[in-house]
Amino acid sequence: MSKPLKYLIIIISIASILFSFYAIYKGQKIIDALGGILIGASLLGVLYFENYSNKKEK
Numbered sequence: 001m002s003k004p005l006k007y008l009i010i011i012i013s014i015a016s017i018l019f020s021f022y023a024i025y026k027g028q029k030i031i032d033a034l035g036g037i038l039i040g041a042s043l044l045g046v047l048y049f050e051n052y053s054n055k056k057e058k
Helices: 003-025 030-057
Strands: none
Touching: 003 030
C-alpha cells in the first residue's frame, strides 16, 4: 500500500472517530454513534496489522 493511501486512511479513520465523539457530545445516542467509532478503529487496525505482517516477512 502506498504512503499517500495510508495517510488518507488515517485521516478518514481519525475524522470518523472525532465526528462520532462530537455527535455524542451534541446529544446523539451512543449506540447510534458507535458505528463511526467502530469504522475508524477498524481502519486503523487494518493499517496496524498490515504493517505488522510486512515487518514479519522481512
